[in-house]
Every structure is written in C-alpha cells, then in structure tokens.
Amino acid sequence: MKTKIFILFLLVALTGFSAHSQHIVSTFSAKPNGVVEVAGRLEDGSKMEDLSWAWSSQNACFVSTKQHKFSGNHVLYQTEIPPRSEMTIRVIPRDKNADFSLYAYSGGGGAVVPNLPYCTSCEADYKWDFKRRGKTQDHTRSVQLRAINNPFPVTIGVVGGQGLSSGDFILEVSLEGGETPENKPQPDIPIFRIDSEKGKSLTYEGKLKEGVFVYKLDWAWDGQNACFPSTQKDKYEGHHQLYLTELPRRSELTVTLIPDNPKDQLNLYAYSIGSELQVVPDLHSCVSCEASYMARSGRDPGIRQVELRAINNPYQVVIGVAGAKGVTSGSYRLELSLK
Template structure:
C-alpha cells in the first residue's frame, strides 16, 4: 500500500461529476478548509457496485489486494475533494448501524485527473480501511473506518470511496473529513532598508541611533549560506529584532574595530559586519556572498578566563585595497527599540 500525506479541510460542495462507465451516478465534491472538520451524510443506496475490482490490486494503484475484494463488493459511494499543500487529511466513515460492515478507501491524483474506478490506471497513493480478519495485540477496531493522506509541496485531488462490504448496498453513514494544516502562508515582503553612510574621521568615529529606525529581516538564511558564513541558523533568535544598517569604508592596510554600546545595559543587542567590494550594493536578505562576515552576540555559556558585558564587538581588516563595510546593529530575541552608540576605530 502506498503511503503519502494529505492535508485537507472541507466545507460542503455542490459540484457533480459523472461516474465513469457506471451510468449516471453523481459524485459530490466536498470543500474543506484548513484546520477544520466537515461532515456529510450519505447512504450506500446512492452508490453502485463495481464488478471489476482489478484496478485496486494493480501495482500502479496498490490500494488493496484481490484477496480483499469481498470487503469491497457492495455499493461504492464516491466523493472528491482537494487536499492543499502542507496539510494532512483524516477521513472517517461512521455507519449509523453499528452492526453493518463498511469499508473505506481514498486515493490521491493530480488536480486534473478525471479517472475513476474501475478505469483508474494509476495514482500517487491509495489508502484503505476494512474489517480485520483477525485481532491484533494491543489494538481494537469498532464499526468505523479511517484513512489518512497528506500533501507536501502541492495540492492534489482526493477521491474517497465509502463501500459496503460483503455485498452491502444500503445503510446510512456519516463521512467526516478533518484537515490539519493547509494554511497558505502570506509572502513576507522584503522591507526597504535604510543605510546610513558613515565617513570615518580620525582614529575613532562615533554615532548614536535607536533600533526603532531599523527593519526586521524575516529571512535570515543569507547568514548561514556558506558564501556568507556570518552566523549559523541555530543563532537566528539572536538576530530576530530590528536591524539598523550603516555603511563605511575600510582603507587598505588597516584594521577596523566596531563596537555597539546599548544605553540600557539590560537590553540584549547583537552585531554583525560584512566586507564587500566598493561597488557591491547587495543588502540582507539578498546578500549572496561577501569577503568576510563577523558577528558578536550574547553567549549561551560562560567561557573560562573570559567575560562579556552588554557591548558587542567585531573586527575586520584590509590589506592591499579598500573595501565597503556594512554594519548591522540588531535587537536580539525580537527587540525593536533601544538607544545605542556605535563606535568605529581604525588602526593603520
């Protein structure tokens, strides 16, 4: 049996499709919505028997083996729905009469695939649930039947078959579809970043600022990219607040020491600075590479013989040519407001 995860939430529907080869049976289209359960009442008399069940044991479908055909020999009542990407769908049939023997299957195909049993030639996955032939240690089974499907990167059509076992053709039931996930993410808009240019005058240059003038960078994957290598993804939480950007030039044959001093010693700041060519205008989160990137953030542990206060410090250097240095003063743990002083010292 193939296994695939499907995530679906359905409301009710009103679209019908003709039952393939089996006359004029109509198939209900059920609408689901994320993180919701919908119910549909039905009766096996609304369906039809499918005399040829060989499609189910076809290796391209792999729903149930021919040895189980008797469990699917009654009327088949079909439904279709759509499972959104990044979701999981739980499908359950509850017979009104607990003494009646029902079976259930659900298969997953492309959104435009109109094939139905017995003409189903292949599917992405098919799951079934029917009455056990034996008891299983530590498990119990009642009169209900349940299957689960899921979707990861794209939505799919899901076709559900509620079936009478042992030739059963009449019986009320409730079909429940529970969808977990499937919420479409709202694209994060890359903010317009303001960069303050600093002309270094003398050995030490100072400027003041506040985190409130910066922007939150939602996508921090640039920093762990091997072409940037600024900080690993495990440190992202230290850079989730607002980023205030500055730009300056490091002369050739010099060292630059950059220091941020929060006015409130209890506020948690982070700092990073990267070095690029003089004409490179890339900024996070669209920074694809750099010559070097250095960061400083609050330690997760104490280091023997070392101490850390509320300030953050990084160092960069240039040898044979000048470079552009982009500096980011950042609030850690989502911090978005706080006064600070930025100090840049150049040693030649």
C-alpha cells in the same frame, strides 16, 4: 451548522455522472486546518463489478483477496488536498454493527474508479478478520493522505462490506495544514557567528525576541533538505534566531537547546552546507538537516537536541532556534559539543 448546510448544498448542486464512470460522484471542498462532515447513505451508491484497479501495481489500494470487503454499494466523493497538508478521512456508520469499508486515492488526474490507470497514493481500511496485537478496531474506518509541494484531486469511496447495500453514515474529512501562505516581505534574519571547539562543550545565551519570523517554510520539507515535515510547520511559525559555526572533517557536533522556561515552546533545527553560505528561507540544498521539536502529547521537558556529522569534508553549520506558532520571546542556552 452553517458549514454543514453549505456542504450539503454543494453535494446537491455538483453531484453528477463522471465521464469515466457510471458511478455518481459527489464533490465538496475540504477546509484547511478544519473538519468537514458530509451525511451519506449506501443506498445512493451502486455495486462495482470490476475491482481489479485496486490491486493493480499502479494503485496498490487493497489486495484481491480482500475484494469481498468492497463487494457492496460504493458511494463516491471527490475533493482536493492542498500542498503542505495531511488529510484524514473517516467514515462513521450510524449502525455500530454495520460492516463498512473505505478507500481514498490522490492524483490520477481525477479519474474515477473503476477506470483508474494510476494514482499517486491509495489507502484502504476495512473490518479486520482477526485481532491485531496492540490495536483495537471499532465500527469506524479511516485512512490518511498527504501532499507536499503540489495539490492533488482526492477520490473517496465509502463501501458496504460483504455485499452491504444500505446504511446511513457520516463522512468526516479533516485537514491539517493546507492554508495558503501569505506573501509577506521577508525581513533580514540576524545570524550570529559562534565557535565550536573539538573536545569542548561551549554554551551561549540567547533571546528569541531578537529574531524575526521566517514566512516561507517550505524549504524544510523540500526533498533536498528534509528537515521537518509540513505537518509540523506550526512548531516553527514563531521568531527564528540563527547561528553560524563550523563542523570540521571527521567530527560530530551535538547542539542542545535549553530554554530558561520549559513552557516557552522553543524548537531547534540545524543544517550543514558547503563553502557557499545558504540562509533560510533561501536554502536550496544542504548536506544534512536535523530538527527537534515538542511532541504533540505527553510531558515536554522543553530540551531539544540534534546531531550533525562530517566525514571527509568540513562544513558550515547553520543553527536555528525557533518559536512555535505566535511565540516571539523566550530566553535560552545553546550548548555546542564537538567530538
């Protein structure tokens, strides 16, 4: 309740006219790994005569044939999406029969529609004209935006469809990730050399308690590595245990992690590099990186597996066994099969 009261106070204090638009823009702060709810009314917005920004190739928010879905009042909000986060924006009309639409865009230097020359990403949701196979739609609308290495301003538009100009709603904004990383000193990470033999499967036993935390994980979603996305970093916020092996030219290495207890929440990654050894978190670029981690839902057998290949050149391979957030122990077997 305190969070909602604070957000409503900010809306009253910071609401004002944008220098780029005659539409009122209300400002609030999103909460890392949390949810913020803001109450609103279409009556507080106004219609937007020029919607051509939406189908501009620099924005690609929605197509011109759908402009009637956005012909009612527009109620605008601004917030910020921090690095390493995914934002889900949802509008919940009080009247379940009301025709609401939603759009949100990141970047653009904070420019406000209709004066939006460009943006980083724009998404929109509106009432479907026809049913879609395998999908259902209720009275709510939702979109998602992501940020990797940089923060972006986010502008949100709650809109009445078919000229709708009145109706109460709740704007719900949830963030996954976005917390500021702690600047803790990184301890030395033990790395064990293990063999891989072509045509054989070799098994090694390990204990996660012999590893350490890797405090900086942004190497994993850096474009030079693309190992796992920032939204999955909680799968790797426990102890890490590292291994080093070889991947000969014209070969394929399969690495399988088998925990003694499937409930231990252990995960796996492996990357191939050239002759210069690079050990996380100081991984600037690699040839290939693959990860395997527990699913968010459903039965999890606990077994993880990745594959790496070499064609014309041999590589070094670093294998990482990691616990999920807070997991610092667990025994396991690591199987290496080289073909």
